[in-house]
Amino acid sequence: MNSMVQLVIANRSDTLKYRWWALIALALAQFLVVLDASIVNIALPALGSELHLSTSTLSWVITAYVLPFGGLLLLGGRLSDRFGHRRLFMIGVSGFALASAAAGLATSGVWLLTARAVQGASAALLAPAALALVTKLFTNPRDRAKALGIWGAVAGIGSAAGVLLGGVLTDSLGWSSVFFVNVPVVALVLVAVPYLIPKEAHVERVSLDASGSATVTTGIVALVAALSGTDRVGWTSPQTLILASLAVVLLGSFIFIEKRASNPLMPLGIFRNKSVTGGNLAMFLIGGATTGLFFALSVYMQQVLHYDALKAGLTQLPLAGSLVVIAGVVPAVVKAIGTRKTLAASLFLLAVGLIWLSFSPSNASFAVNLLGPSILMGIGLGGAFISGTELAVHGVADDEAGLASGLVNTSQQIGGAIGLAVLTTVASARIDRLLGGGVAEAQALTGGFSWVFLGAAAFALIGAIAVLVVVRQSPSFKVSD
Structure with missing residues (x-):
């Protein structure tokens, strides 16, 4: 009997060990x-010079x-729910590796931009599938909290790193x-994952919502394209207005489609x-605050x-x-x-x-003016990424884990695009007014960037209030309608 108990404990320990390696x-x-x-970002001047690309x-x-x-x-999140989280993760990682190699070998602008687009599409497959796998591997609340803590820290550190x-690599x-x-x-990931994460025993094969997939993908692309171009063409340009109107439609x-689809891409009931x-x-x-912060901080320095x-x-x-700690x-x-x-x-x-x-x-x-805020922001970002991710996937069933994970990543990316567009527009207007008033360039730039930091702070404060108002309890149920 004792030997049997020891064997069970040993097997359980191996499983836990492999789960944590899988998380890595x-x-x-x-x-x-x-x-x-x-x-x-820092490599842009060097690659632009070599590939003869305009600003x-x-x-x-x-x-x-x-x-x-x-x-x-x-769409990537829903595909992983339909065809298997591990399978879509491996496809996405493979595409990301090939596209990265192609980008490094680029000899023209068209080549580089094509490779970057494939990188982005591959990332859209692997990111929601990866987070879905984490939520499936760690079902115990205590272990899941630790795992999502590591996950959130990785996301924050990736932005800062x-x-x-x-700078180091380009130089x-x-x-x-x-x-x-x-x-x-x-x-390394491609070699390790098949050994660390078993194949899904059963994956429900149902038809995908083609019309929903087409409208939401095209709509989000149009929205991101509209917002990404505002720093060059402005908010009231025909390009911005047409793309924004297309996105709204x-x-x-x-x-409208999701309310009537038999197998919707995004069951709207999930928001209950x-x-x-x-x-x-x-x-x-958080996406809006973080994107604006790192952009302005890098240029300011x-x-x-x-x-x-x-x-x-x-x-x-x-x-x-601070994020690591x-x-x-x-x-x-x-x-x-x-x-x-x-x-x-x-x-x-x-x-x-x-x-x-x-x-x-x-x-x-740096020691007097920047070090203190940097540490405080690191603590805030680390806590926000970790607890925000955990909250956004709480109470979601396994077969909708990809959907919930895709939503988290989508929210952060769209928030980043909107935040950067709004904050850079505000900063540019502020800088132009200060320069027009005879203020020196350094002071004018500082004034503009200070407004970016204040705008990012407003995003964070709105987020804090919204969470306290919206989230009253943490329901745990499967949403299928």
């Missing part, structure tokens, strides 16, 4: 997905990744290295789960404080370090006060850090 493999893939949205074309190196990523996330790694190995760095990591049609609704609203606002790319990247270490603390905080209060408190801390940062002068000292 999945988190590595997610890290690269988040990283690739920011790591290219306007360079912006499409970012947009070509964001458009398919944001537009296909919801992009600037750091982009030492050239612009192509920011793409090639993905290949060996992805190869398509997304409205999507809701207030945790899903509140979590996605929070991730939308390089154009106002005159840091080189490497130094600007290294200054992100305190923020990233908080990842180990948040699960205990969630257990003590609940996910809802943890998320609201984290967003409040993020807002305080952003407001503190907005007072930084044009001759700021």
